[in-house]
Amino acid sequence: MLMRLQNRQAGLAFIFVTLFLDVLGLGIIIPILPQLVTQFVGGDVSAASTYFGWLISLYALMQFLFAPFFGSLSDRFGRRPVILAALFGSGIDQLVLAFAPSLPWLFVGRIIAGITGASIIPANAYIADVTPPEKRAQSFGLVGAAFGLGFIVGPALGGILGSFGPRVPFFVAAAVTLLNWLYGFFVLPESLKPEYRRPVSLARANPLASVTSLTRYPVVFGLTGTIIALSLAQQALQSTWVLYTSYRYAWTSLQNGLSLALVGVVAAVVQGGLIRTLIPRLGERRAVMLGLGISIVTYLLYGLASQGWMMYAIIFIGGLGAISIPATQGLMSRQVGPSEQGSLQGSLTSLVSLCGIVGPLVSTWLFGHFTGAHAIVEVPGIAFFLGATLNIVALALAVRSFTRLRDVDPVITPASR
Numbered sequence: 001m002l003m004r005l006q007n008r009q010a011g012l013a014f015i016f017v018t019l020f021l022d023v024l025g026l027g028i029i030i031p032i033l034p035q036l037v038t039q040f041v042g043g044d045v046s047a048a049s050t051y052f053g054w055l056i057s058l059y060a061l062m063q064f065l066f067a068p069f070f071g072s073l074s075d076r077f078g079r080r081p082v083i084l085a086a087l088f089g090s091g092i093d094q095l096v097l098a099f100a101p102s103l104p105w106l107f108v109g110r111i112i113a114g115i116t117g118a119s120i121i122p123a124n125a126y127i128a129d130v131t132p133p134e135k136r137a138q139s140f141g142l143v144g145a146a147f148g149l150g151f152i153v154g155p156a157l158g159g160i161l162g163s164f165g166p167r168v169p170f171f172v173a174a175a176v177t178l179l180n181w182l183y184g185f186f187v188l189p190e191s192l193k194p195e196y197r198r199p200v201s202l203a204r205a206n207p208l209a210s211v212t213s214l215t216r217y218p219v220v221f222g223l224t225g226t227i228i229a230l231s232l233a234q235q236a237l238q239s240t241w242v243l244y245t246s247y248r249y250a251w252t253s254l255q256n257g258l259s260l261a262l263v264g265v266v267a268a269v270v271q272g273g274l275i276r277t278l279i280p281r282l283g284e285r286r287a288v289m290l291g292l293g294i295s296i297v298t299y300l301l302y303g304l305a306s307q308g309w310m311m312y313a314i315i316f317i318g319g320l321g322a323i324s325i326p327a328t329q330g331l332m333s334r335q336v337g338p339s340e341q342g343s344l345q346g347s348l349t350s351l352v353s354l355c356g357i358v359g360p361l362v363s364t365w366l367f368g369h370f371t372g373a374h375a376i377v378e379v380p381g382i383a384f385f386l387g388a389t390l391n392i393v394a395l396a397l398a399v400r401s402f403t404r405l406r407d408v409d410p411v412i413t414p415a416s417r
Helices: 002-040 046-077 079-099 103-130 133-162 170-188 207-216 217-247 253-282 284-304 306-335 337-369 382-402
Strands: none
Touching: 002 046, 002 079, 002 103, 002 133, 002 170, 002 207, 002 284, 046 103, 046 133, 079 103, 079 170, 103 133, 103 207, 103 253, 133 170, 133 306, 217 253, 217 284, 217 306, 217 337, 217 382, 253 306, 284 306, 284 382, 306 337, 337 382
């Protein structure tokens, strides 16, 4: 029993570090990749921005296409080999970017990054394997914490290392990622028992077919709509934050960097710490409803804030809204069996990746339309109002799904501890 507990803790720690490094790699790229693209197109920033947009969309597209395949592979061969293969591929991607002699090689690197970035699917399935059902929401909070910390450290580290040359950050990221792969090769235990494994199915590996398979579970399908709406709302926030604050408050890049770092700090505190207390006390359903309610108010306040300092205050208020996603994931994971956790996480990641392709395009178009010279009415916060609307939709879909749940949320009270 003690040995199993130690293996479980070691596995969860490795998964946390792996996800953190995945996001760290993305964060490092934020201040560096545009500079590298600009060099390849002769210093033309306008042309570079177009190529950079395609690079971002290509990454999301690759994740959408390959996420179900990774999930299906992990259901057949186990989580360990798939996670390690993806981690090794991520290190190779960083080296491709570091040595890239021309612009097309950056696209090759982003293709590899999008494919290997699908490691989050077997990672989430690993969490579901080693965590009791009633504690999965808290464990999924580790994913949010890893993302939050990665987006705090990544851009700062990329900016510091980039001062020594635009390729230096990629070499450092590759070294750290490959060292983590080597560590995992020797210490990461397998989490999926042989009796729960199933053959690889091309139908389930098809991203659209895998999403369609979610309809077999009414509760999961309903909550999938909640995840989609939440993801689109987040894309609206992330893709227009700098545009909005620069336009409305004339924020500098330093101010934007500090604000985004604060978002990451708050997310890490909430999802890595407070969530472990809040969800057991509230229950997953109440946590979903509370988180979505807070997010609705937060998005509205972002769009209405008349002074820049207000944004910092709203960040603290909105941080608690982050409990809705892991609570929703916890509910969904309890509706399917052990042999389908990988496919479930793969389908969800595909949908989130699809939102990553569509969301920024819609949000930035709305921002440009309602702040441009031909706008009938100036609404710089239009993308945030869209985010609030999407959260309302997410709440309505969640409440509808709750009526079909048979189990009762475990709620910890002082008397029951």
